[in-house]
Amino acid sequence: MTTATASGSLPVYRWRLAPDGMATRRQLRAMGLRPGGQDVAAEVQRPRRRRGPLVAYLYRIDSAKPVRPMTPGRAAALAKAMTARRTCPNCHRDAGYCIPRSLGMCVPCADSPNQHPA
Numbered sequence: 001m002t003t004a005t006a007s008g009s010l011p012v013y014r015w016r017l018a019p020d021g022m023a024t025r026r027q028l029r030a031m032g033l034r035p036g037g038q039d040v041a042a043e044v045q046r047p048r049r050r051r052g053p054l055v056a057y058l059y060r061i062d063s064a065k066p067v068r069p070m071t072p073g074r075a076a077a078l079a080k081a082m083t084a085r086r087t088c089p090n091c092h093r094d095a096g097y098c099i100p101r102s103l104g105m106c107v108p109c110a111d112s113p114n115q116h117p118a
Contacts, residue, residue: 013058015046022058029067036065 013019022041028034041060045053085098088106095106103110 010040011042013042013044015044018042018044018058021061023061023064024056024058028059028061028064031061031064032067033061033064034067035059036063038063 023031023033024044025035038059040057042058044056044058046056048054082098083094086094086096088095088099088109090105090109093106099106
């Protein structure tokens, strides 16, 4: 019994039955690789009860390229972005965690909206 079926031009495999030599983006990343511009080689589908199947794209491992190294400029940009995500717009303090988008401010400011920052 084959686990692949034709869906358009891509082979489709059932969940956990993908052939060796193929991996998802996350699996490639865990191996220190990236797709590197290659096209999707296949799909893997996980059945779901209410909504349609969950689809993950598979890439060939032998065509994958190594992850690009972090440059000083990219590291500085990432640090600046993370600082912005952790700074409360209300009290202007570093919360020590990423500010929840649902609150829009740090938890102490959200718990006491009438209290002005010191």
